[in-house]
Amino acid sequence: MRLAIDVHLDYGFPEPADVLLQVEAAAMHDQRIEAEALVIHSDHPIRAIPGEDGIGQRCWARGEQRLVADYHATVAIERPAINLASLSATPVRDLPAETIRYLLPSRYIESDRFEHFVRRQFAGLSGGALALGLADWVRGAIEYSGVAGGGGSALTTFAERRGVCRDYAHLLVALARAAEIPARCVAVYAPGVDPPDFHAVAELWLGGAWHLVDATGMANCGNIARVAIGLDATEIAFMTIFGSAFLYRQTVSVRQLSDTKEQPEEIVR
Structure with missing residues (x-):
C-alpha cells in the first residue's frame, strides 16, 4: 500500500511568532518514506527536532507577516493485518x-x-x-x-x-x-x-x-x-503557534496509489 501526501499551509501573523510544525510522515518499521520534501517559505532559519519518543520530526519556524509551508511525500505502508x-x-x-x-x-x-x-x-x-x-x-x-x-x-x-x-x-x-x-x-x-x-x-x-x-x-x-x-x-498538533495567527489557506490531500509503479505527479524530490 502506497500513499501520496500533499499539504499546503498558508498563515498570516499580525506579530512575529515562533511556530512548531509537525507535518512530516514518520519513518517507522511499518511505514517507509519513499520520497518527501518539506519547503517552508521563510527568511529565518529552520530547525528540526525529534518528535515524542523519537517518533517523527518537528520543525521550528518563524512566522512574520506570512508563513507558507508545502509538504509532499510518497509513503509505503507495510503493516500486516492483526486480529x-x-x-x-x-x-x-x-x-x-x-x-x-x-x-x-x-x-x-x-x-x-x-x-x-x-x-x-x-x-x-x-x-x-x-x-x-x-x-x-x-x-x-x-x-x-x-x-x-x-x-x-x-x-x-x-x-x-x-x-x-x-x-x-x-x-x-x-x-x-x-x-x-x-x-x-x-x-x-x-x-x-x-x-x-x-x-x-x-x-x-x-x-x-x-x-x-x-x-x-x-x-x-x-x-x-x-x-x-x-x-x-x-x-500531536500539526502546528503550535507561540503567538497569534490567522488562516489564509490550508489543504491536505492523501491519495492511495493504484500500483507500485504509479508516482504522484506533484511530488517534489
Whole structure:
C-alpha cells in the first residue's frame, strides 16, 4: 500500500511568532518514506527536532507577516493485518517502562474519571476484545459533528456526545487507560477521511506491541501513515503557534496509489 501526501499551509501573523510544525510522515518499521520534501517559505532559519519518543520530526519556524509551508511525500505502508480480538493485555506491573506514561491521566484525557464506567459497562472483557468493545462504544455513542467538543477533553466529549476525530481519539484513549491498557494519541494521514484534513486516531498497547485504532471508523488502520504520537492532542498538533495567527489557506490531500509503479505527479524530490 502506497500513499501520496500533499499539504499546503498558508498563515498570516499580525506579530512575529515562533511556530512548531509537525507535518512530516514518520519513518517507522511499518511505514517507509519513499520520497518527501518539506519547503517552508521563510527568511529565518529552520530547525528540526525529534518528535515524542523519537517518533517523527518537528520543525521550528518563524512566522512574520506570512508563513507558507508545502509538504509532499510518497509513503509505503507495510503493516500486516492483526486480529485485535485475539491479543492479550499486559498486567500493569509487567509493562515496558516506555509505556507507563500512556497509562496515566493527562491534561485532556481524564482517564481516572472513567474507571467506574469501564468496569461497569465492559465487565467480563479483557485485552483486544475489550479494546474493540471500547472503540465500538465510542463510535456508536459520539456523533461526528464537524465541530470540536467545547472543552476538547475526553470528559467533555463524553458529556456532549459529539466531536471531531481528535475528540474520538481522546475518549477512546481515556477509556483504554481507565481499563489499564496503555494508549496514546496519534496524528496520521489517512485516505478517505471526510472532510480531507489532518486525522487523529488512538494507538493501544496489546500483545506486546502498539496497534492503531480509529474510533471514527473513517480510516482503515492498515493504510494510514503516522505523523506523531503523544499523550493527547497538545503533543500531536500539526502546528503550535507561540503567538497569534490567522488562516489564509490550508489543504491536505492523501491519495492511495493504484500500483507500485504509479508516482504522484506533484511530488517534489
